[in-house]
Amino acid sequence: MATNNNIFVIDDGTKPITLQNQYGQEIATLYIRISDIGIVDRYRDMAKDLEKAIVPLKDIALNNDGTATFEKDWALLKQVEQEIIDRINALFDITNAADIFRTRNAFSSIGGEFFVEKVLAGIGNIISSGIEEEAKKAQKRTNKYTKDLEKRG
Numbered sequence: 001m002a003t004n005n006n007i008f009v010i011d012d013g014t015k016p017i018t019l020q021n022q023y024g025q026e027i028a029t030l031y032i033r034i035s036d037i038g039i040v041d042r043y044r045d046m047a048k049d050l051e052k053a054i055v056p057l058k059d060i061a062l063n064n065d066g067t068a069t070f071e072k073d074w075a076l077l078k079q080v081e082q083e084i085i086d087r088i089n090a091l092f093d094i095t096n097a098a099d100i101f102r103t104r105n106a107f108s109s110i111g112g113e114f115f116v117e118k119v120l121a122g123i124g125n126i127i128s129s130g131i132e133e134e135a136k137k138a139q140k141r142t143n144k145y146t147k148d149l150e151k152r153g
Contacts (some may be wrong), residue, residue: 013134017126019100019119028099032092036128042091047120053083054114057107064090066105066115084116088123119139 013035018025033039057075061069068074085108088097106116 015130019122022038027104028096028102030092030094030096030099032094032126034127035134036130039091039127040131043124045089046087047124049087050084053080054107056080062109064081064106072144077107081116087089091123 013033014031015034016029016031017034018029021027057080060073060076062077063069067078068077080103085097085101088100089095100119101115102152104115106114106119110118
């Protein structure tokens, strides 16, 4: 059996992250690198830009389910939703962010907030937890080596 010697598999920190609703039902699974230090800045930029992204929606009438009241506004709503999906894809270097909104429109109202706002808050928590976990592991490893140096000194 022939093997390809030009393929090398390395752990790049990618992990499956499953987004669930409060009843444990899966919304989507994303494969992301939450320990990528650059992700923090990209997330902050994206969260800050969310307000800019939704500016075109300020003059349209939205229903509670995130749909446009008037047909003429539907295309604009879908355009803004696609922009947000593209930004999430860029944030995580993925291609399936649309799965998050497969069964729930990004602009559905939940407790007075857009669904996309809840998604971004959840993603922010995932990123924070992932970075914190990696920092603890790195500190543990650093301590191991510095302990050896202290013994020598």
